[in-house]
Amino acid sequence: MSATQPSDIIYGRNGVAITKRTGRGGGYRNYEVHQRERVGESTEQIKPLQLISPEHLHDPYPLLEILREHYPFYRDWLANAYWVTRYNDVTSLFADDPNYETRSKRWYYGIENFGRDLREELPVLFAQADGMDTHAEPLAVELASQFAGRDGTDLATEFAARFPLELLTRVLDIPRDDRARFVERYWRMQRGMFWDPLAQQAGRDAITELTAYFEPLLETRRSAPGNDLVSTIANLELDDGPTTAADLVATLLEGDHETLHGGLANLWFLLLTHPEQLDLVRSERRLLKHAWFETLRHSTPVLSAQRFARHEVERFGKLIPEGALIVLSAAAANRDPRIFDAPDQFRVDRRDVCQREPRGMYRADGLAAGIAFGLGRPTRHPAVPEDRPRSLYALTRDAAVTASNVMLETFHEIRLSSKAEPTLQARRIWEMHTCWKLPATLTSS
Amino acid sequence: MAAAEDALRNAIDPREFDAPEFQRDPFPLYKKLRDHHPLYHDRFHNRWVISRYWDVDGAFQDNGSFDRAVYRPDGEYAFGSEHVFGPNILEYGNSDQHRWLRNMVAGQFVGNRLTGFLPIVNQIATELLDKIREQGEVELISQFTSQFPIRVISNMLGLPREDEDIFVGWYQALIAGLGFGGEHLMRGVAARNEMWDYLDPLMKERERNPGDDLLSRLVAAELDGERMSPEEIKGFVALLLAAGGDTTDKAIANMWFHMLYTRPDQLDDVKADPELWSNVFTEMMRYDPVVHAQFRHTTREVKLHDRIIPERAGIILYLGAGNRDERAFKNPDTFDIHRDDLHMGRENRSGRYKDGKPGHLGFGIGQHFCMGYAMARQEAVIACSQLAARLKNIRPKFADHEGISSPSIDSGGFRSPNELWLEFDA
Amino acid sequence: MKLKIDRDVCYCSGECYYNHPKLFKMDAEGFPEIVVLELTTEQHKLEAEQAVEVCPSAAISVEN
Numbered sequence: 001m002s003a004t005q006p007s008d009i010i011y012g013r014n015g016v017a018i019t020k021r022t023g024r025g026g027g028y029r030n031y032e033v034h035q036r037e038r039v040g041e042s043t044e045q046i047k048p049l050q051l052i053s054p055e056h057l058h059d060p061y062p063l064l065e066i067l068r069e070h071y072p073f074y075r076d077w078l079a080n081a082y083w084v085t086r087y088n089d090v091t092s093l094f095a096d097d098p099n100y101e102t103r104s105k106r107w108y109y110g111i112e113n114f115g116r117d118l119r120e121e122l123p124v125l126f127a128q129a130d131g132m133d134t135h136a137e138p139l140a141v142e143l144a145s146q147f148a149g150r151d152g153t154d155l156a157t158e159f160a161a162r163f164p165l166e167l168l169t170r171v172l173d174i175p176r177d178d179r180a181r182f183v184e185r186y187w188r189m190q191r192g193m194f195w196d197p198l199a200q201q202a203g204r205d206a207i208t209e210l211t212a213y214f215e216p217l218l219e220t221r222r223s224a225p226g227n228d229l230v231s232t233i234a235n236l237e238l239d240d241g242p243t244t245a246a247d248l249v250a251t252l253l254e255g256d257h258e259t260l261h262g263g264l265a266n267l268w269f270l271l272l273t274h275p276e277q278l279d280l281v282r283s284e285r286r287l288l289k290h291a292w293f294e295t296l297r298h299s300t301p302v303l304s305a306q307r308f309a310r311h312e313v314e315r316f317g318k319l320i321p322e323g324a325l326i327v328l329s330a331a332a333a334n335r336d337p338r339i340f341d342a343p344d345q346f347r348v349d350r351r352d353v354c355q356r357e358p359r360g361m362y363r364a365d366g367l368a369a370g371i372a373f374g375l376g377r378p379t380r381h382p383a384v385p386e387d388r389p390r391s392l393y394a395l396t397r398d399a400a401v402t403a404s405n406v407m408l409e410t411f412h413e414i415r416l417s418s419k420a421e422p423t424l425q426a427r428r429i430w431e432m433h434t435c436w437k438l439p440a441t442l443t444s445s
Numbered sequence: 446m447a448a449a450e451d452a453l454r455n456a457i458d459p460r461e462f463d464a465p466e467f468q469r470d471p472f473p474l475y476k477k478l479r480d481h482h483p484l485y486h487d488r489f490h491n492r493w494v495i496s497r498y499w500d501v502d503g504a505f506q507d508n509g510s511f512d513r514a515v516y517r518p519d520g521e522y523a524f525g526s527e528h529v530f531g532p533n534i535l536e537y538g539n540s541d542q543h544r545w546l547r548n549m550v551a552g553q554f555v556g557n558r559l560t561g562f563l564p565i566v567n568q569i570a571t572e573l574l575d576k577i578r579e580q581g582e583v584e585l586i587s588q589f590t591s592q593f594p595i596r597v598i599s600n601m602l603g604l605p606r607e608d609e610d611i612f613v614g615w616y617q618a619l620i621a622g623l624g625f626g627g628e629h630l631m632r633g634v635a636a637r638n639e640m641w642d643y644l645d646p647l648m649k650e651r652e653r654n655p656g657d658d659l660l661s662r663l664v665a666a667e668l669d670g671e672r673m674s675p676e677e678i679k680g681f682v683a684l685l686l687a688a689g690g691d692t693t694d695k696a697i698a699n700m701w702f703h704m705l706y707t708r709p710d711q712l713d714d715v716k717a718d719p720e721l722w723s724n725v726f727t728e729m730m731r732y733d734p735v736v737h738a739q740f741r742h743t744t745r746e747v748k749l750h751d752r753i754i755p756e757r758a759g760i761i762l763y764l765g766a767g768n769r770d771e772r773a774f775k776n777p778d779t780f781d782i783h784r785d786d787l788h789m790g791r792e793n794r795s796g797r798y799k800d801g802k803p804g805h806l807g808f809g810i811g812q813h814f815c816m817g818y819a820m821a822r823q824e825a826v827i828a829c830s831q832l833a834a835r836l837k838n839i840r841p842k843f844a845d846h847e848g849i850s851s852p853s854i855d856s857g858g859f860r861s862p863n864e865l866w867l868e869f870d871a
Numbered sequence: 872m873k874l875k876i877d878r879d880v881c882y883c884s885g886e887c888y889y890n891h892p893k894l895f896k897m898d899a900e901g902f903p904e905i906v907v908l909e910l911t912t913e914q915h916k917l918e919a920e921q922a923v924e925v926c927p928s929a930a931i932s933v934e935n
Contacts, residue, residue, distance in 0.1 A: 052463055078463055080490045080759060108488055195489055197456030201449070308491075312517055321515050321742075322757040325491040429460065506897070544890055548925070556927060795885025797901020812889055 048078035057426045064332035073316035081325040085332035087339040100307035115250025125389035127232035131171030136399040140406035156438040160265035164257045173228030214245040262301020262434035269435040272416045291348040297370025298346045301432040303331040305373040330371040339368045413443040455481040459489035468851040475766035484750040492759035496766035498773035505810040508539040511741040554820045565600045570831040581871040594693040603658025615640045641679045693821045695735045695861035705841040707780045719830045724782040727789045732780045734807030737765030764806040842866035872910040881930035
């Protein structure tokens with residue numbers, strides 16, 4: 001029988017002891033690594049089926065805690081994915097573009113070749129920033145005026161869901177009569193990304209309808225541009241040909257509305273269910289910004305993002321296969337007790353959340369930020385402030401804060417309606433975790 | 446628009462693969478896959494699904510394009526001394542190493558070696574049936590099928606008969622622990638460790654005094670001047686219990702399920718001619734095999750059905766779907782031990798037969814064709830014929846049965862009934 | 872030295888071409904096709920002997 005002699009041990013690139021085997025070809029490593037990964041940890045505390053259960057959709061945090069504390073790199077064989085749940089691990093993979101690929105929404109939809117995503121073009125970034133900054137407050141005032149005098153308002157549907165899409169219509173300068181139809185189509189397009197074939201078909205139809213709608217508008221604005229995003233896109237000069245309606249629609253698809261929608265809904269859910277926090281914000285208005293950040297940490301609406309390993313790479317003591325699907329859980333990372341003190345508490349005045357726009361690995365001033373995936377990575381455009389458009393992170397923050405501030409100014413009292421039992425919920429797997437019903441009574445100032 | 450409506454009706458929601466309905470009855474989804482999505486890109490589960498008979502066969506045969514290893518066979522990393530489970534042939538890809546290890550052991554389960562073990566197989570069946578035959582009824586799985594193959598294997602290994610009940614305990618913990626979901630892994634690992642502690646002195650003894658048993662042969666086996674390491678041998682024994690025990694146990698249960706519930710009319714034929722148990726085994730392996738899926742990775746871009754599968758993509762080959770393909774079998778959804786379009790009897794690793802008929806896909810095909818195929822077949826046929834011969838007037842105890850299903854998918858996808866009660870004249 | 876296959880005895884098990892892909896490959900019907908016509912190297916001869924052993928129907932032989 002062969003025995004392992006000391007001289008047979010060599011050390012591999014990653015410091016792991018290797019028993020030298022001579023004369024035999026590949027294959028051995030496959031099995032060993034696979035087994036170490038499979039068997040090295042007990043997974044008694046969680047079964048993959050739980051991760052698609054209704055309980056988990058309702059409240060993901062208990063299972064995420066189990067993953068984060070016990071199986072920080074978890075092989076979910078059911079979903080054929082790997083879950084990463086600790087803050088430092090999530091942030092490190094999130095920014096690691098060379099090793100981990102982000103796939104576009106169009107890939108998930110199965111329409112990889114549809115249009116070009118123009119979100120990174122400088123003029124687009126400027127136009128979006130101008131649009132959002134210009135229109136956020138007037139739109140919020142308009143919405144708030146509609147709520148005045150009503151018996152009650154559902155802040156989730158009337159405010160949080162409407163504000164982002166209405167804002168988008170202003171940024172695009174959609175003609176007033178077309179706005180409602182645009183919002184319906186946009187919503188249908190975004191919903192179609194998730195697996196249900198009926199919803200997917202409806203989404204594809206919406207994409208077709210939007211493309212047809214924008215074709216004439218794009219041409220009009222090409223020759224007579226305004227300040228809006230459609231005009232900007234129409235007049236972009238790109239190397240590989242003039243912009244088309246498909247490019248515009250692709251860009252809209254890839255854009256994120258969920259963080260603003262879900263963030264606003266979750267923010268108001270948390271404030272109304274923690275009245276002492278709402279009082280604090282009312283008395284110290286600067287804390288509204290902090291409340292937004294704390295919401296994105298405590299109850300982030302977009303729970304996770306997916307990445308695909310570009311190569312086989314060893315991390316977390318395991319070998320990740322090429323092409324592996326990795327789930328980066330923002331929700332788990334945001335409650336990591338290694339980073340945040342009393343992470344399960346919603347506290348707008350906490351001192352351990354970054355209050356400035358995060359850079360790089362999501363830290364500025366040495367503080368961690370709540371991770372919210374929809375807001376992208378720090379811009380790659382020039383670092384000099386005048387040449388750099390405001391980031392989506394800042395734009396979203398300001399839009400949310402502005403709109404919420406208008407609500408606080410317009411209504412000196414905002415309370416949950418008496419029989420309301422609001423809750424956060426993801427309606428289907430991978431969909432955002434937010435409040436879909438938030439009945440409130442608003443008393444005008 | 447009719448075409449759009451059709452497309453919608455035939456569209457697949459990938460979450461269906463995780464639903465309990467699929468575990469209970471995968472065949473409708475298989476049909477949708479075969480007919481409308483013969484190459485299905487499941488973006489939810491990050492893999493590609495192949496379901497038609499000849500595409501599954503083609504993938505199994507094409508070692509240049511489809512590899513079993515999860516990791517790149519030519520990759521840089523070479524892990525070594527810290528293996529937990531012990532070397533195990535199941536995880537090898539298409540390599541010389543795989544062929545070496547397989548050739549070392551495959552011969553122990555076919556031909557003369559296998560024939561030499563058959564008396565033991567008969568004896569164990571007899572002993573188990575002796576305990577049952579006065580009862581008038583029996584729950585086949587707990588009292589027979591889950592006992593039978595493990596005792597056969599432990600005898601093949603030459604382990605002492607008086608310790609058989611201990612082995613049954615280890616076996617059950619191993620099965621629970623080594624399922625795909627990693628559930629109860631630590632208990633499985635503990636059982637495996639106990640088993641290995643048990644085997645260590647035995648292996649040393651057999652090296653000094655080799656016997657005729659499988660363990661002695663594994664210890665002494667040599668190929669190209671090299672022997673298996675102790676870890677490799679122990680790993681193989683653990684594999685034998687899992688892959689050789691659990692599957693055969695479920696196969697026997699499935700055969701009886703079909704004879705009692707699916708085609709009780711054909712049970713009469715089999716009672717009259719016990720040679721037909723071979724057909725029951727074959728048709729069971731086609732109609733609803735124990736293992737429905739095998740996994741591969743592409744090693745290069747592969748063109749199939751006008752699409753390109755990228756390199757290093759995960760592939761799932763649904764044997765259970767291929768076996769029900771009308772393109773290979775007539776009336777594929779009918780269980781019929783007399784069908785004339787299926788090669789009956791001993792399977793070939795190649796999946797090709799001189800009678801020109803297609804075989805079932807239940808053992809896979811090609812490089813990684815099930816090594817224990819001959820043994821599984823013999824065991825199942827012997828177990829079933831003895832049962833039928835010794836228990837009179839066998840009939841189902843209950844008129845209804847929930848059917849064959851996968852167990853909780855956390856434990857892996859092996860299909861069999863959860864329980865199977867029989868009555869007979871005591 | 873050459874490999875020879877008795878087609879009457881062969882029943883297409885495939886053990887030869889799966890174990891020794893350098894010497895045999897599968898034809899359209901499942902019978903083996905000999906790839907190496909002349910066994911010149913030691914490795915070939917060794918593998919050829921193993922192939923003779925591995926065939927379950929003893930259909931392979933080596934001739935001079």
